[in-house]
Amino acid sequence: xxxxxxxxxxxxxxxxxxxxxxxxxxxxxxxxxxxxxxxxxxxxxxxxxxxxxxxxxxxxxxxxxxxxxxxxxxxxxxxxxxxxxxxxxxxxxxxxxxxxxxxxxxx
Numbered sequence: 040x041x042x043x044x045x046x047x048x049x050x051x052x053x054x055x056x057x058x059x060x061x062x063x064x065x066x067x068x069x070x071x072x073x074x075x076x077x078x079x080x081x082x083x084x085x086x087x088x089x090x091x092x093x094x095x096x097x098x099x100x101x102x103x104x105x106x107x108x109x110x111x112x113x114x115x116x117x118x119x120x121x122x123x124x125x126x127x128x129x130x131x132x133x134x135x136x137x138x139x140x141x142x143x144x145x146x
Contacts, residue, residue: 043125048096048137055133057082057090064090066133080131085110086124096137099125 043049055066064087066080082090088109092102099121106117128134 040126041129043099043122043129045099048098049093049125049134050096050137051093052132052135066090089121089124093134
């Protein structure tokens with residue numbers, strides 16, 4: 040899994056769209072086959088919160104601070120979960136680095 044970098048800003052790509060359906064946020068790839076249900080992802084409340092922050096370029100530290108302000112929990116655990124989730128989004132090409140064309144995070 041790709042590890043997000045602390046010093047890099049990330050933002051959403053145009054590869055996925057998010058839709059609210061029946062009170063849940065669903066991430067859907069726009070370049071896959073319509074019947075490929077394994078490529079549709081349901082986001083929980085925290086993941087939706089993170090996804091919304093990624094509408095604009097932001098760092099993992101900025102997202103982590105926003106998480107601590109918005110949700111109860113252990114900040115260290117939140118940071119670990121955030122890094123894991125961002126790594127999964129990077130692997131899916133749902134987010135990319137925003138610090139220049141062709142920038143890639145360190146793995």
